[in-house]
Amino acid sequence: MTISEIEAKSILRKHRRVDSWFVSCYGMNLYRGCSHSCAYCDGRSETYNTRGEFGQDIEVKVNAVEVLRSELDPKRRRVPLKHSYIMLGGGVGDSYQPIEKKYRLTRRVLELLLECGFPVHILTKSTLVTRDIDIIKEINKRSRAIVSMSFSTADDAIAAVFEPGVPSPTERLQTLAYFKREGIACSMFLLPVIPFITDTSESIENTVEKASEVGVDFVIFGGMTLKESRQKDHFMNALKNYQPELISKYEGIYRGNRWGQATAGYYDTLNRIFCRAARKYRVPMRMPRTLFADILSENDLVAVLLEHIDYLLMMEGKRASFGYVANSISRLEQPLSSMMGDLRVLRGVGATAERIIQEILKTGTSSYYEKLSVPYARP
Numbered sequence: 001m002t003i004s005e006i007e008a009k010s011i012l013r014k015h016r017r018v019d020s021w022f023v024s025c026y027g028m029n030l031y032r033g034c035s036h037s038c039a040y041c042d043g044r045s046e047t048y049n050t051r052g053e054f055g056q057d058i059e060v061k062v063n064a065v066e067v068l069r070s071e072l073d074p075k076r077r078r079v080p081l082k083h084s085y086i087m088l089g090g091g092v093g094d095s096y097q098p099i100e101k102k103y104r105l106t107r108r109v110l111e112l113l114l115e116c117g118f119p120v121h122i123l124t125k126s127t128l129v130t131r132d133i134d135i136i137k138e139i140n141k142r143s144r145a146i147v148s149m150s151f152s153t154a155d156d157a158i159a160a161v162f163e164p165g166v167p168s169p170t171e172r173l174q175t176l177a178y179f180k181r182e183g184i185a186c187s188m189f190l191l192p193v194i195p196f197i198t199d200t201s202e203s204i205e206n207t208v209e210k211a212s213e214v215g216v217d218f219v220i221f222g223g224m225t226l227k228e229s230r231q232k233d234h235f236m237n238a239l240k241n242y243q244p245e246l247i248s249k250y251e252g253i254y255r256g257n258r259w260g261q262a263t264a265g266y267y268d269t270l271n272r273i274f275c276r277a278a279r280k281y282r283v284p285m286r287m288p289r290t291l292f293a294d295i296l297s298e299n300d301l302v303a304v305l306l307e308h309i310d311y312l313l314m315m316e317g318k319r320a321s322f323g324y325v326a327n328s329i330s331r332l333e334q335p336l337s338s339m340m341g342d343l344r345v346l347r348g349v350g351a352t353a354e355r356i357i358q359e360i361l362k363t364g365t366s367s368y369y370e371k372l373s374v375p376y377a378r379p
């Protein structure tokens with residue numbers, strides 16, 4: 001493995017709009033490349049410009065803490081930072097991959113975020129996150145923290161094939177249980193399930209059941225994408241060694257979509273399976289409102305709740321345009337409450353959306369959203 005120390009010009013990455021999965025406006029990658037080397041990782045795709053061989057070559061942003069400190073400093077900012085969770089993880093490298101033991105960048109960034117009072121949402125596959133329980137608890141006390149772990153399955157034997165560099169799903173579930181006992185909100189990212197291997201009803205139900213036993217606060221679900229070239233070639237090689245007879249089935253659902261997406265029909269089937277499992281085990285399919293309502297600005301709160309409504313309807317097989325409305329709201333400069341009587345001028349806002357937005361602005365929630373969430377709410 002090659003480790004290169006690099007000087008980053010910037011660390012904080014602003015999302016185009018508040019991200020309704022993580023409820024976050026900002027993220028960061030402290031490492032580029034990931035020695036966990038999951039077979040399906042889309043960080044391997046050329047789209048992300050990671051240098052060298054993915055899984056083998058890691059770039060370490062050694063000046064990350066200093067750069068971030070100046071980016072967070074309100075005196076140096078022309079536009080103040082928005083309130084939301086700051087996301088640590090995802091992207092092109094796990095923040096708790098083994099090299100973190102040596103560089104401790106993630107730990108030092110957490111210390112800085114604690115000092116500056118920002119809420120934090122961590123996503124990792126590594127049990128090393130338990131090392132930082134002391135800071136995570138302090139952040140949670142001061143401004144709130146969430147620990148999420150990602151899975152493609154709860155089956156240790158299958159995970160060992162496709163996620164060779166990370167602790168087993170059993171260990172990850174134990175880690176989530178540990179954080180729950182310590183009073184930290186947790187989630188499972190069941191993302192991606194692997195086509196024809198971990199996407200069966202039995203496998204998804206089993207994984208959701210385990211998440212529910214651990215007491216996670218929510219589960220985010222998604223199918224796999226396979227972008228052409230480096231990512232797809234690498235995954236197909238792993239598949240060839242594991243179950244070559246599946247290759248033609250993959251060719252049937254991955255047909256060269258630019259974003260690496262499988263066919264819509266395939267994802268619809270998956271969503272139905274997951275939705276059934278989430279109802280059965282009463283597991284919320286999006287972050288519960290109580291974990292973010294007091295963090296976001298009013299526009300972002302409305303945008304996230306509308307996106308959640310859109311998703312919950314989609315999971316019930318209904319099409320809606322609340323996601324489109326959420327997008328219009330995310331671009332607004334002025335607070336929604338200053339245009340209570342004029343909401344219909346916003347693109348996509350009709351009578352129903354107007355009513356929902358007004359209710360959220362008055363009460364902090366929407367009865368429609370609460371009703372849709374009930375089947376998945378914990379008893």
Ligand code: SF4
Nearest residue numbers: 034036037038041094
């Ligand atoms: S842990 Fe995440 S970033 Fe690292 S290889 Fe696996 S999927 Fe990619």
